[in-house]
Amino acid sequence: MAAPGRVTPRQVADSFSGRVGVYVHVPFCAQICPFCPYNKVLADDGLARRYFAALGTEVDDLVAACDDAGRVPFTSLYIGGGTPTLYPDALAALVARIPVTGERAIEVLPTHGTRAGLDRLAALGFSAVSVGAQSFHDDVLRRLGRPHDAAAALAAVENAVGRFTVDVDLIVDVAWDDDPATAGAFLTDLRTCLALGVDQVSTYPLMRFGYTPFGAARHDRDREHAVLRAATRIASEAGYERRSVWTFNRVGATSYTSITRPRFVGMGAGSASFAGRDFWVNHFGLRQYCESVESGRLPIARWLHLGRAGALYDSFWQAYAGGVDLRETRGTFGAVPAGVLRAALALLALGRWLSPVEGGYRLTPRGFDLYHDLERWVTYELIEPLWAEMLVEHPWAEPAQARRSHVWRVARAVFERS
Ligand SMILES: C[S@@+](CC[C@H](N)C(=O)[O-])C[C@H]1O[C@@H](n2cnc3c(N)ncnc32)[C@H](O)[C@@H]1O
Ligand code: SF4
Known part of the structure; x- marks a missing residue:
């Protein structure tokens, strides 16, 4: 690879x-x-x-x-x-x-x-x-x-x-x-x-x-x-x-969505692309970004090959937007990840964090509360450490002050291609 x-x-x-x-x-x-x-x-x-x-x-x-x-x-x-x-x-x-x-x-x-x-x-x-x-x-x-x-x-x-x-x-x-x-x-x-x-x-x-x-x-x-x-x-x-x-x-108005688009290709310094099984992050530093492009390469700095675990990332952001459609999960990632996810979500439904709807589950008010905590956890355990590593490319950042996360270290060791 x-x-x-x-x-x-x-x-x-x-x-x-x-x-x-x-x-x-x-x-x-x-x-x-x-x-x-x-x-x-x-x-x-x-x-x-x-x-x-x-x-x-x-x-x-x-x-x-x-x-x-x-x-x-x-x-x-x-x-x-x-x-x-x-x-x-x-x-x-x-x-x-x-x-x-x-x-x-x-x-x-x-x-x-x-x-x-x-x-x-x-x-x-x-x-x-x-x-x-x-x-x-x-x-x-x-x-x-x-x-x-x-x-x-x-x-x-x-x-x-x-x-x-x-x-x-x-x-x-x-x-x-x-x-x-x-x-x-x-x-x-x-x-x-x-x-x-x-x-x-x-x-x-x-x-x-x-x-x-x-x-x-x-x-x-x-x-x-x-x-x-x-x-x-x-x-x-x-x-x-x-x-x-x-x-x-x-009620009835169109949603404005930024972080919840299912698949996206990112362009520009610090942008990310998510294709389901792969997640790429561009250089954050403008010098590094420009130099890569000027030398004929894509400015990709990090690559996480999530494979079927991409189903987890995918359903996390689906849930942010209120619910998970397991038909989509099955279509992209296959029957096994969709089955595992269905079992996990069924347990959350037993705890009244989710309620079943056609094809999947929706968050209940209790579920939104739980997700709020989960989102904060993901922000500090995964997003902050990744961005802190990327921001080293900038003179203004103080990455040494960033939170340390074992979760991020494990995720990096398992999924990162270098
Ligand atoms: C990319 S930012 C800002 C866009 C634009 N430059 C502006 O400032 O209006 C998008 C949004 O993220 C939110 N945001 C920025 N920093 C945040 C933080 N530390 N915690 C929570 N939300 C934040 C703000 O509400 C902001 O409008
Ligand atoms: S520094 Fe201020 S104006 Fe610039 S992106 Fe951040 S929040 Fe927006």
Whole structure:
């Protein structure tokens, strides 16, 4: 089997079966938020020119290979960051290179959610936007070190509603609820979103990645559950349903999905691709990313060959979105993984965390609570250690401060191809 740096576009394309979405990462931000664990760098025009040239090459190579393998047009496009709208001309050129039949979604920093900015996104064919409001309280935004105020967050949401499928990201740190300056801010923010008629509200518990200036994790599990339960009640009274662990959707509205697309090919520094049995991660560092592409290779830095264990990864993200369809698991991974999974899920159904539906299971309210804890565990045991290793490629990170995880070490030893 080839080393990650020798994987060819055709190999990636051939690993997929069925529908494929595209994820593109734009890692530039005008200002860095101290809580943010994602792959990003301070914007620099020279670096951006080099990056977008390399990204264009990676996109063209993967699109051509996927075309040869019969996977084009792609079913969806998701552009995340960083701040994907920071270089609008480069963004337009990028979108034009990627043939997509379905939804085009993009993350929008509030200060870029002006009428003119959103007009431009609509003209590029974007049908869904996620506004990174985080809060409509200036005290909370200051604590988060955000580069915008509450008025900008509100204006961006108002400008977007009715034109796109609109998701609004809110961050909740229950510890801040003890502080009179920010007490109750999150539930008030949720009510604001519901009153504005957004399609979806994503309510992310603040995750503290050890390598960010916010420092290592501390969570009050019981209070997080209580706050999410209160959010579920408030949302339901306003005609919204809890459609995934951390999202509330207007009943009947389209979901805005980022992390739950079933199969996706990633392009750009720090992006990942998931083909069911294989998981690839691109270089995080922009220099390493550009050098790989410029020397004629895919910028893949890590390769986890999950094999049939991919069924576990797959069902984990299906469950985030509310349920597991075992027919899909059987179709992709075969009868044995689907059978093992069915037995495990049946046990969870006995504990009333799941309820049976046609073809699989759905999470019950108790199940959403359990999943919330599981997601936090996965974040700190698997995602943080992987990203910390990848972020070594950046000068800004402090990977030594990241959480150590035996679980990640075992997963790496079992699945990684080097
Ligand atoms: C890629 S990020 C941000 C997109 C855009 N640059 C912005 O800031 O608006 C997508 C979302 O992840 C969430 N997020 C970022 N850091 C987080 C953290 N440490 N814990 C929980 N959620 C986080 C935020 O809600 C954010 O809007
Ligand atoms: S939260 Fe958004 S704007 Fe802030 S550093 Fe992260 S990607 Fe950039």
